[in-house]
Amino acid sequence: MIVTSVRVRDFRSYAGAEAHVGPRLTVVHGPNGSGKTNLLEALYFGCTGRSFRTTNDRELVRFGHSTTRVEVTLEDRDHQSHLLAVGYSPGEPKHVTLDGAPLERLLDDERRPLVSVFAPDRLELIKGVPQLRRAHLDQLVGALWPARAATRRSYGEALAQRNALLIRVRGGRASADALRAWDLELGRLGIELSANRARAVDLIAEPFAEHAEALGLEGAVRLAYRPRSRAASAEELAEEIAAALDHDLARGYTTFGPHRDELVFRRAGRDLRAYGSQGEQRVALLALLLAERDTLAEQRDRPPLLLLDDVMSELDARRREHLAARIAARGQAVVSATELAHVPGATEAGVADIDVGELIAQEA
Ligand SMILES: Nc1ncnc2c1ncn2[C@@H]1O[C@H](COP(=O)(O)OP(=O)(O)OP(=O)(O)O)[C@@H](O)[C@H]1O
Ligand SMILES: [Mg+2]
Known part of the structure; x- marks a missing residue:
């Protein structure tokens, strides 16, 4: 499924606009405040x-x-076109349709295009709290193996139940024995969750290191899943969770389990989160998104649409060239830039599919 165009009405700064999205690299360019990010956001929305x-x-x-x-507007493998529409009025539920038929859960729907975003704020994924990295990794698991997304949801539900019970045990309103059932449930789901994450990281680790190197991140760059537990079975994990009970009661929440695991980015043996420069962190994020795209293309023949907002201006000329070549290599990408010249090769036919000035038919 590829995206061929986007049309918006009363979205952000746009009264009405339409833009075509090419099969490879599409460049959206214009001065500050002209609506580039808004257009990428509309595609994502x-x-x-x-x-x-x-x-x-x-x-x-x-x-x-x-x-x-x-x-x-989408085009499937058989070159049939489809229309995905999202309507929203504040205070009302969103109205989503595919070819006119209502769609309940767009995010989980296999027929929608996958999308992946680079924006300056997204550096938080590298330098922010571990929770962001876990959530990102869980999304990758869901994109790679849709049926396994349920494990993460069930784990979250069981965790919430155990946490609620912990508070009652702490207040003397329930017996600690009652926690046993939740320890077992978290053990069962947790071991699966960790295995899924480890498998996903295994798949992207190598392309990640390659992209990072090609984009000029020097020193051995590694991505690793770091689980807290060494448990080899559901029972062992349940025991580890149970063993932390005193700690849990003191804190008022479940302190042990895959909901505390980390995804670590290292360069030359050091954590990029703590020691990476802004530029290094940016390249690591790009390498991650490119590696995920490669993996989704290989495993599922479903590369996500890459939206790269404001990425070029911050890179030096050599990295820009590498990046432009890599993103055009497979799948679709839409890149925003204040200057077209910031996207190497973008003036050559076939590389840049659109030019915002020409192709957005914007109504007054
Ligand atoms: N809900 C809204 N209604 C109308 N205009 C909006 C709305 N939200 C944002 N804007 C306007 O959209 C404009 C910014 O658009 P956008 O962020 O897409 O610019 P940009 O081209 O990405 O700029 P930059 O190069 O600085 O990143 C701003 O002028 C802002 O006031
Ligand atoms: Mg912008």
């Missing part, structure tokens, strides 16, 4: 029903208007 910039969807509706709509 049309494919996922969410924004990568905000959790407050109200911000997406053009000032002074009460409803917004984004339509994404």
Whole structure:
């Protein structure tokens, strides 16, 4: 499934606009404030029903208007075209349709295009709290093996139940014996969850190291999943969880388990989160997204649409060239830049498919 165009109505700064998305690299360029990020956000919103910039969807509706709509045109393997539409009015549930038929859970729907985003804020994935990296990794697991996404959800539910029970045990309103059932449940789901994550990291680790090197990140760059537990079975993990009970009661939550695991980025043996420069962290994030795309293309023949916002201006000329060559190599990518010249090769026919000035038919 590829994205061929996006059309928006009253989305952010756009009253109405339409843009074509090419099969490889598409460049969106224009001065600051011209609506480049808004357009990438619209693509993301049309494919996922969410924004990568905000959790407050109200911000997406053009000032002074009460409803917004984004339509994404898709083309499947048989060259049949499909229309994915997301309509939103604040205070009401989003209305999503595929070829006119309502869709309940767009994010989990296999027919939607996968999307992956680089934006300056997303550096948090490298330098922020571990929870962000775990969530990202869990999304990758879900994209690689859709059926396994349920394990993460069930684990989260069991964890919430155990945490609620811990509070009651602490208050003397329940017996600690009652926790046993949840220890076993977390052991069972947790061992699966860790195995899925480890398998996903195994798949992306090598392409990650290659992309990082090609993008000029020097020193051996490694990606590793670091689970807290060494348990080899569900029972062993359940025992480890049970053994932390005193600690859990003191803290008021479950302190041991895969919900505390880490995904670590290292360069020359040191954690990039703590020691990486901004530029190194940026390259690591790009290498991660490219490695995931390669893996999804190989394993599932389903490379995500890459949205790269404001990435070129921060890279030096050599890295820009590497990046432009890599992103155009497989799958679709939409890149924003203030200057077209920041995207090497973008003036050559076939590399740049669009030029924002020409192709966005913007209404007054
Ligand atoms: N809900 C909204 N309604 C109307 N305009 C909005 C809305 N949200 C944002 N804007 C406007 O959109 C413009 C910014 O667009 P955008 O962030 O896409 O620019 P950009 O081209 O990415 O700029 P830069 O190069 O600085 O990143 C701002 O002028 C902002 O005021
Ligand atoms: Mg922008």
